[in-house]
Amino acid sequence: MKRLILALGLTLAGAASAETVNGLKTADEFAGVQNDEERSVAVFQEMMKVIESPRCLNCHPRGDTPLQGDDMHPHMPPVQRGVADFGAPGMYCTTCHGSENVAYSTGDGSIPGHVPWQLAPVEMAWVGKSAPEICAQLKDPARNGGRDLAEIHEHMAEDGLVGWGWTPGEGRTPAPGTQAILGELVQAWIDTGAMCPES
Amino acid sequence: MTNFTINGRDVTVDVEADTPLLWVVRDELRLTGSKFGCGVAQCGACTMMVDGMPRRTCITPVGSVDGASIETIEGLEGREAEAVAAAWQGLDVPQCGWCQSGQIISATALLREVPKPTDDDIDAAMAGNVCRCATYVRIRQAIHDAADSMEG
Ligand code: FES
Ligand code: FES
Numbered sequence: 001m002k003r004l005i006l007a008l009g010l011t012l013a014g015a016a017s018a019e020t021v022n023g024l025k026t027a028d029e030f031a032g033v034q035n036d037e038e039r040s041v042a043v044f045q046e047m048m049k050v051i052e053s054p055r056c057l058n059c060h061p062r063g064d065t066p067l068q069g070d071d072m073h074p075h076m077p078p079v080q081r082g083v084a085d086f087g088a089p090g091m092y093c094t095t096c097h098g099s100e101n102v103a104y105s106t107g108d109g110s111i112p113g114h115v116p117w118q119l120a121p122v123e124m125a126w127v128g129k130s131a132p133e134i135c136a137q138l139k140d141p142a143r144n145g146g147r148d149l150a151e152i153h154e155h156m157a158e159d160g161l162v163g164w165g166w167t168p169g170e171g172r173t174p175a176p177g178t179q180a181i182l183g184e185l186v187q188a189w190i191d192t193g194a195m196c197p198e199s
Numbered sequence: 200m201t202n203f204t205i206n207g208r209d210v211t212v213d214v215e216a217d218t219p220l221l222w223v224v225r226d227e228l229r230l231t232g233s234k235f236g237c238g239v240a241q242c243g244a245c246t247m248m249v250d251g252m253p254r255r256t257c258i259t260p261v262g263s264v265d266g267a268s269i270e271t272i273e274g275l276e277g278r279e280a281e282a283v284a285a286a287w288q289g290l291d292v293p294q295c296g297w298c299q300s301g302q303i304i305s306a307t308a309l310l311r312e313v314p315k316p317t318d319d320d321i322d323a324a325m326a327g328n329v330c331r332c333a334t335y336v337r338i339r340q341a342i343h344d345a346a347d348s349m350e351g
Contacts, residue, residue, distance in 0.1 A: 076241060077327035090309035090324025096240040096255050098263055105219050106238035111258045 024049055024177025027188040040192035043185050047156075048131050050182050053175040055165035059119050060126035066119055067127070070173050085119040093117045101169030109171035114164045121145065135196035149190045157183025203267045205230070206274025216262025220254075221245040223261045224271060232272035232300045236329070243328035246301035247271050253308040255327075272300035278349060279310040286345035294332035302328050306342050315346050 019026050025046050033039035050056060058067040064081040065074050082088045087095070097117040103110045120126075123143045126134055137143045138152060147155065156162060157179065165175040175182075189195075202211050205228060212227050219238075224230050224247070236244030238257045245257040248270035270276070283306050286292075293299045302325070309316055309324035316324070321339050330338070 077243075077329075079326060080323045082323075088323030088326075089312040089320065090253065090305055091327055092252070095246075095253050095327065096258060098259065102258050102260060103217075104239050104258065105222070106257075109239070111240050 021177050021181055022174070024181055024185075026177075026181050027184040030188065036192045037195050040189055040195035041197045043189045043192065044135055044195065045131060045197060047182065047185050047189060048134070049176045050156075050165075051126060051134060053165065053173075055168055055172065055175045056162075057127050059161075060124055061119065062125040062127045063122070069171075072127075081119055081122070085121055086116075101167070103170060110169035112164070112169050112172065114161050116161060118161075130199070131197045132199065139194060139196075149194055153183065153186045153190060156186045201261050201265045203264050203269055205269045206271060212261065214261060217260045220247070220249075220256040220259040220261050220264055220269070224256065224269070230271050230273050234297050234300060236297065236301075240327075241329070242298070243301040243305065244298050246304040246328070248275070248304060248308065251311075253305050270304075272303060275304065275307060277307075277311070279345070280307045282345035282348045283307050283310065283341070285348065286341040289344060290337050290341045292334055292337045292341050294330075294334050298328060298330045298332075298334075302330065302334075302338055306338070306345070309342065310345060310349070314349060316342060 019029065027043065030039050030043050030046070033042055054067070054070050054072050058069075058072060061067050065078065066081075067073065068075045079091060079093070080088045082092070087093045094117065096111060098111075098113040099115045100113045101110045102113060124137070124145065126137075129137070139149070141147065144152060163179045166179055168174055200211055200213055201216065202209065204210070205224065210228060212223050214223055214227065221233060221235060224233060225235070233247055233256065234244040235257060236242035240255045240258045243255065245255055246253050247256050248254070249256075249259070249264055250267050280303075283303055287299075287303065292302075305325055305328050309320065313320050313324075318339065321342050325338065325342075
């Protein structure tokens, strides 16, 4: 009996430290990977689950049109990026997007909102790119807005518009996990050398 | 209670803060030039100026415009607005007219920022204003005409 309780206790402890929240593994879950490089790559692959969420990709598009919805269709109406990644004169993002999500008054769904509401610059495009490509791009100051790794962590862990990805309003699936868990993953990735996967 | 100015007039409205501005302007303030087309920010018929910028008012909670200055088609003023109105009349742009107050607000907003817009500028600025009568060709020409009229 004692042994059974002990076994049960171990299982529970194992489950607690190897937690998966809303489809995203916590940084703790990678503690078992002894080799730093391997752990770094494994953690980055986990970060990719968030990066590849429509909530992130839709506003890190290739080209000059954002995407929209869980199926990542081209934004309707057909808006343009504009010189400041904020729309065209006469049709800035704020023509429709306010300071918070607004439920439609006439049916299901909502229009997303946050201040600021804008696209990632085109050199930070993620759509259609592989994990190694996105990883290299994230670390390259020429393509990450001049950020060092600490600032990349800040963007992912604390930025309000990134955080919107977990409270996207009715009609949109939130990004996996939580922003706090993503922040821990990014920190774990940095602490293990910010290694990139090969494929 | 929400306070704002509309076409230069101070108003206070006593409605739920999440009521769309369009509902308030049409039903409470009885300014019916701005139209309801879709309710989901897809057509542009409900466009008004909010603090000088075009805004879809079917998805704008009235509580979010407390203290703002609103212009509707009934009160739109200024050089660009006059040039747009004259060009619109000159070409008889509207057909049924439903979309037109939104078209005129967006066109005026564009000309306030870009006095001599290219076709691409016009397409980008007007991309969210749908016209079921397909008056697009006349709209584009009228914007060019309005720009030309302001040059002299
Ligand atoms: S009614 Fe507001 S955009 Fe269609
Ligand atoms: S004139 Fe009829 S919808 Fe535009």
